[in-house]
Amino acid sequence: MQIDYKHIQAAHCENGVTTSLLKHIGVNQISEPLAFGIGSGLFFVYIPLLKINNGPAIAFRTMPGLIFKRTCASLGIPVIRKKFSSKENAEKALLACLKDGQPVGCQVGVYYLSYFPKEYRFHFNAHNLIVYGQEEDNYLISDPIMENVSTLTTYELERVRFAKGALAPRGQLYYPKEARVVTDEHVRKAIKTGIKRNVRDMLRIPGNIAGVRGIKYTGEKIKNWRDKLGLQKAGIYLAQLVRMQEEIGTGGGGFRFIYGAFLQEAHAYHPNDQLLEISKKFTKSGDLWRSAAVQAAGIYKGRLSSQADFNKMGDFLLEISDIEKDAFQDLSKIKWH
Amino acid sequence: MKKEEIPQDPSALGRHTKEVCYAVDSSGKYVTELSTGWEVKVTALDVAWQDIQLRLETAKQKVLKGEASPLLYFMELKLMDTAILSAYTGFWQWRIKRHLKPAIFQKLSPKALEKYAEVFEVSVENLKKMKANAD
Numbered sequence: 001m002q003i004d005y006k007h008i009q010a011a012h013c014e015n016g017v018t019t020s021l022l023k024h025i026g027v028n029q030i031s032e033p034l035a036f037g038i039g040s041g042l043f044f045v046y047i048p049l050l051k052i053n054n055g056p057a058i059a060f061r062t063m064p065g066l067i068f069k070r071t072c073a074s075l076g077i078p079v080i081r082k083k084f085s086s087k088e089n090a091e092k093a094l095l096a097c098l099k100d101g102q103p104v105g106c107q108v109g110v111y112y113l114s115y116f117p118k119e120y121r122f123h124f125n126a127h128n129l130i131v132y133g134q135e136e137d138n139y140l141i142s143d144p145i146m147e148n149v150s151t152l153t154t155y156e157l158e159r160v161r162f163a164k165g166a167l168a169p170r171g172q173l174y175y176p177k178e179a180r181v182v183t184d185e186h187v188r189k190a191i192k193t194g195i196k197r198n199v200r201d202m203l204r205i206p207g208n209i210a211g212v213r214g215i216k217y218t219g220e221k222i223k224n225w226r227d228k229l230g231l232q233k234a235g236i237y238l239a240q241l242v243r244m245q246e247e248i249g250t251g252g253g254g255f256r257f258i259y260g261a262f263l264q265e266a267h268a269y270h271p272n273d274q275l276l277e278i279s280k281k282f283t284k285s286g287d288l289w290r291s292a293a294v295q296a297a298g299i300y301k302g303r304l305s306s307q308a309d310f311n312k313m314g315d316f317l318l319e320i321s322d323i324e325k326d327a328f329q330d331l332s333k334i335k336w337h
Numbered sequence: 338m339k340k341e342e343i344p345q346d347p348s349a350l351g352r353h354t355k356e357v358c359y360a361v362d363s364s365g366k367y368v369t370e371l372s373t374g375w376e377v378k379v380t381a382l383d384v385a386w387q388d389i390q391l392r393l394e395t396a397k398q399k400v401l402k403g404e405a406s407p408l409l410y411f412m413e414l415k416l417m418d419t420a421i422l423s424a425y426t427g428f429w430q431w432r433i434k435r436h437l438k439p440a441i442f443q444k445l446s447p448k449a450l451e452k453y454a455e456v457f458e459v460s461v462e463n464l465k466k467m468k469a470n471a472d
Binding site: 009010011032054055111116118119120123145147164165168235236239240242243247249251252253257258260264279280283286287290293294297300301 | 338343349350352353354355356357358359360361365366367369371375376377378380381382384385386388392416417420421424425
C-alpha cells in the first residue's frame with residue numbers, strides 16, 4: 001500500500017512535514033520558509049534551572065506542534081490531531097489513514113530512530129516525520145531532514161511513536177482534515193498574521209528570558225559561566241548552545257536565515273521593499289550567530305579560555321539582541337494593505 | 338551567509354544524509370544548498386559525547402566502589418535520568434532513587450529486575466554484573 005506522494009527535503013522537520021502535507025492537498029504556494037514564517041516559527045528562549053541532557057535549555061524556535069497548527073489555521077485548513085493511550089489503536093488509526101490515501105504526520109522520539117546516526121540519538125521526543133505507505137512489515141517513511149525516504153518496521157515505528165519522557169508523543173498523528181482552495185489572498189493574509197504574531201513573541205513576552213530580551217539575558221549569563229561553572233562545564237554548556245542553534249535542522253544561524261528567506265518570499269505577496277531590507281537584518285543576525293558559534297567552539301575546544309573570550313562570546317549575543325529587536329520593530333511598523 | 342560559504346566538512350550525519358542550509362546567492366536572493374556538515378558543530382557534538390563517556394566512567398567507578406547500584410551505570414549508558422527511566426519502567430522516581438543504592442538493589446524482586454533489564458536491553462544477569470551489550 002503506497003500513496004502517490006512526493007518526498008520533500010527541508011532544513012527542519014516540522015516545517016518539512018507541514019510543507020509536504022499541504023502540498024499533498026494541493027496548496028502549491030507553500031514552501032518551507034512560508035510555512036515557518038506563517039507559523040511564526042522564529043523564537044528564542046533560555047530557561048534557567050531547567051536542564052536538558054545535563055546542559056542549558058535553549059530553543060531558537062517556537063514550541064513543537066505550533067508551526068503546523070498555526071500555518072494550517074491561517075490558511076483556513078482544518079486539522080486532525082490525535083493522541084492515543086493504546087498502541088493498537090494508534091496503529092489502527094494510522095493504517096486507516098493510509099488506506100484512505102492520506103499521508104500522516106507523526107511526532108516521534110529520536111532515541112530509537114534506527115535510520116538516524118547513533119551520534120544524534122538523544123531522548124528528544126519532538127521529531128516529526130510522514131508515513132506514506134506500508135509494504136509487508138515495513139512502513140514507508142518520509143523524514144523531511146533526510147535526502148531520501150526511509151523505512152521502519154512495525155515495531156520500530158511503534159517504539160518511536162511511543163517514546164517516553166518529556167514531550168512524549170503518545171502516538172500522536174496529524175494531517176489536514178480536507179483539501180481547501182487556498183488563494184494568494186489567503187497566503188497574503190496568513191503572512192501578515194504570521195509576522196504580527198512573531199513580532200509579539202520576540203518583543204512583547206513579559207520577563208527577560210524569551211524573545212530579544214532572552215538573547216540579551218543569555219549573553220549576560222554567558223559572561224559569568226567561566227567563574228560560575230568552571231571552564232569544562234562552561235564548554236559543555238556552550239557546545240549545547242551551538243547544537244541547538246545549528247544542529248537540529250535550523251538551516252543555519254538558528255533559523256534566522258530561514259526567516260530571512262521567508263521575508264523575501266513574503267515580498268512576492270506584499271510588494272513592500274522594506275521586507276527585503278528587513279530580510280537583510282536577519283541575514284546579518286544569522287551571520288552573527290554563526291560567528292558566535294565559532295567563538296564558542298574556540299572555548300569548548302580549549303583554544304580560548306580567558307574571561308575576555310567569554311566576554312566576547314556574551315557580547316555577540318548582546319549585539320544580536322539589538323539587531324533582532326531593531327528588525328522586529330521595523331516589522332511591527334510595516335503598513336499592510 | 339553566502340552560498341559559497343556553506344561549510345562542507347565531514348560529519349557523522351554527512352555519512353547518512355546531507356542537510357539543507359539557507360544562504361544568499363550573489364544577487365542577495367535566498368537559496369537552499371546541501372551541506373555535509375560544519376566542523377564547529379561536529380566538535381560541539383563531540384563535546385557532548387565526551388561528557389557522556391566521562392559520566393559513564395564515573396558511574397562505573399561508583400558502582401565498583403559500592404557507592405551506587407548498576408542502575409546508575411545503565412542510566413548513563415542509555416542517556417536516561419530518573420524521569421525518563423520512570424516513564425519507561427513505570428516505577429516512581431523515588432523508588433528508582435532507592436534502587437540506586439546497592440543494598441536495596443540487592444534485594445530487588447526478580448520482576449523489578451526484569452523490568453529494568455528489558456528497558457536497558459540486557460539480561461538480568463548482565464544487569465547485575467554491569468555488563469553492557471556490545472554494539
